[in-house]
Amino acid sequence: MRTREKAALAVAGLAVAAAGGTVFAGTSGAVGPSPAPSVQAAETSCVTDGAGMCTVQHVLGAVPAVVVVSANTPGQFNAYMLNTVQGSYTATTFKVRAMFDQTTPKVGGAIWFSYAAYGGAPVTTTQLPPSTPMPTKTTTPTTTPSTTTPLPPTTSAETSGAPGGGSGPGG
Template sequence: MRTREKAALAVAGLAVAAAGGTVFAGTSGAVGPSPAPSAQAAETSCVTDGAGMCTVPHALGAVPAVVVVSANTPGQFNAYMLNTVQGSYTATTFQVRAMFNQTTPKAGGAIWFSYAAYGGQVSPPTTPTPTKTTSPTPTPTMPTSPTYPPTSETPPGGGSGAGS
């Protein structure tokens, strides 16, 4: 933050406090994935080639998963659209293309822009797949044999009747 911006922020904070408001000084911790993905943001310029493209160096040390660019035009009549070039990301550079309209590139001109490059593999959030539960299959049971009253063939006393 520049000195002028810091001074303006301090004056604004004093004005809020003088008006009976609450001034919060401090920062909150970052919220997001852990470990935090690597990121680089900068403002830069380059001169485009005949197709309106230029190569931008970055210091992520890995192929960016995402690069976001925003044109900074110096005058109202110097507007251009700015996009990243698909498939141009490397571990050290990416390409941008400046266009005046859908068919006319900003060829051989200086462009100014801001960018944010985010490293690491970005994957869509995953939803856990529900596990299919099956109820246990009942084990078939054999019917029990019915009990019959004793027959007369078995002597009372349960012996074979041979010698006593």
């Protein structure tokens, strides 16, 4: 490409950008989280229970962070609203609920819908560290030192003498 053609393309690109358009120059790699999040998209059907709900199986291997559903109604008079059920996401399933209006569930009927489930964090079982027992407070009995002095040992001569401490016979 000659310089004149390059200049013309550059001017055209600037004109598009100035007009609010998008200019793509060259190629670039994908931008986003690494590794790429897991996504499962499918079309399915099920029969609702007494509350208008049914359980959908998925193979993300993680609890979905987001599930988007879109009803596919086959007939003119078979319209229903479809939502995911809050708190129903697990690593293998999620629940949807079909309603004719805000108060009337589609009970016992077949529903057809498309969904896209976007994986969250992989499911891991966490084990808490073993709990250590709280140390028990042990108190040792305190002994008070004795303030009395021990008596000297006595001998047999001191215990066999006469009462009163006399000094001999007659005296």
